[in-house]
Amino acid sequence: MEINHSVRIGIVGAACAGLTAAEELRDLGYQHITLIDAKNRAGGKTYSIPYAHRTKQTRGIYEGGTVWVLPSPLYKKYKKRYGISASQHIMPPVQVFDLSSGKISSPFLVQSQYSVVSRIKQVVKFFGKLKKYTRYDDPGYINTAYREMSEFSPQWFANNDLGFIREALIPIANAAQFGHIEEDVATAYVIKLLALLNRCDLPKKLLLNMPQLQEGNQELWNRIAANHDVRLGQTITRVTRSQTILVETTSQQWEFDHLIWTAPVEEFLSLADASPEERDIFSQVRTIKRAVITCKVEGLPSNIFYCVRNTSQQPLPASYPLAMYEVDPGSKIYSFYPFMDETTTVEELENSVLDLVKRLGGSQVEFLTKPLIWKWFAHFSPQNLREGIYERLDMLQGCQNTYFANELTAGVSVPYGIEYAADIVQRFFPPQASSIGKMLQKQELSTASNQLARH
Structure with a gap:
């Protein structure tokens, strides 16, 4: 034909x-x-914004939108077709910052009631479950398995004896997609997001040090x-x-x-x-709003990526950043990622950034731009x-x-x-x-x- x-x-x-x-x-x-x-x-x-000239050590840009580049056969095809660098900028490993204790740890080493043996068993079990949601030829939510995962997220993790996985990965999932509403959304959305991890090799799954394109x-x-x-x-x-x-x-x-x-x-x-x-x-259709706030900050550790622990036992205001990272090692330029509800103001967003910076020991915050506000997570x-x-x-x-x-x-x-x-x-x-x-x-x-x- x-x-x-x-x-x-x-x-x-x-x-x-x-x-x-x-x-x-x-x-x-x-x-x-x-x-x-x-x-x-x-x-x-995808919105790459220059803040300085590129050097051998730094990209000189920050991402005003999508942060990570995760594997896809189409990405591979298009990168080769259009001459995008094969080498990528590897971001810092994700760590979880607990506001109440001030402790910073790897997601899989967060303070928990679960023993080391139980943690390992849950990790193996969980990534095994994700395999059925990691097919490249099954896009969208038409797979009947998603329809069967309509219960609220906390219920699914409890029913599957994956309490530690919830403690370890939900702070990252909330920072990436759900903000303060994760406990009220269907498990299908949570699992589909986390299934992206199964596209990565084991070190990336555990460390969560994901890539960005060198060119932005x-x-x-x-x-x-x-x-x-x-x-x-x-x-x-x-x-x-x-x-x-x-x-x-x-x-x-x-x-x-x-x-x-x-x-x-x-x-x-x-x-x-x-x-x-x-x-x-x-x-x-329901949506939420996500903001990106980029600042120059003195006194913070270099080359960091923190997700802020946010649970029903430790709830945070909707305007509080759930993630932040240094865009280039040693640049002192950090991007912060809060979400918003209908009443959130720009002033509240900026004050929440200032509070997180203070808790981390930083000072002299210079906001580079007004917050970039995105309509997010249609569901x-x-x-x-x-x-x-x-x-x-x-x-x-x-x-x-x-x-x-x-x-x-x-x-x-x-x-x-x-x-x-x-x-x-x-x-x-x-x-x-x-x-x-x-x-x-x-x-x-x-x-x-x-x-x-x-x-």
Whole structure:
């Protein structure tokens, strides 16, 4: 079956999932692909910000969005294709800081009632359980095992006699994704996040010293975007679907045959002619807010990555940082990661950072920018999961030639997002590329490689 190369595909969102969809479609021979994004940059939640000139010792940037780069076959393919350095910047090992005692320790050495033997047994048991959730060919939450994990997270860990694992890893999970609401979310989300650890070798699982791209986590996506038709700074005002799909912005309009929506689904509801089923599903989505605050601080230890212990016995304000690390060893530049509720102010965020710095013995805090605030962790309630909402969402894929691929469908983290987007392309777009399409693809990639070499 030959592809109709006149097919016009629109992708809303030029972040990692949208750019992956574009890249995979082009590999199949599609030529008329347009990405539309309201931001003035590509990359979405990968956002690398320079603070100094790069040296042999330092990258000179901090990550305003996604912190770690975790393994994915797509990452490997794209890094090679676009000339990203094979060597990576390895971050400091994660340690847990207990505010009440002032103690700092490795996650698997935190103070606990469990014996060493019990700890080891739980670690082995837990990583064994994670194997069934670590398949690269099973993106999203359609696996029936997730529907069966709709109980609250503390209950699941207790039922599986994994109390120590909860003590060791939930501070990291909260810092990465859940903030102060982890005890109220379905276990499926917690397990899917922690399953990323099974993509790492044993030392990384235990030390949690994860990599970043030397050029910055955003640079890969900048290079991919440079080879596609990406329209930045375009605020969509309306999406109308009939025989074709009309996307209107404040300054332009496009007509497409297919639309891949990788932006938040809440925006789809406000802009598109959503069906009753789309409205019913997407109106039940919940989100939280996460902030990134980057400062220059005197007096703190160098080359550190701390997660702050946050439990029901030791609750912290929503505005309190749950993680912080030095962006380059010896730079004295630290990023802090608090979450927010509806009443949290910027002043509260900054005061919480000052309190944590003081507890760690630091001083002279200089805020480099205002907090970067992200809408984070799109999810459904445990009851929604029990009732099969992800199965309903999957049934929407392809209706009115519209497809959804974002963190709600895939899970929070770049690997999940790009793998889900690639899966959508594989499922719904013909895989056969004509010989002309393959030839064009090789020519384009050769040209891109030559351009990168000159730079």
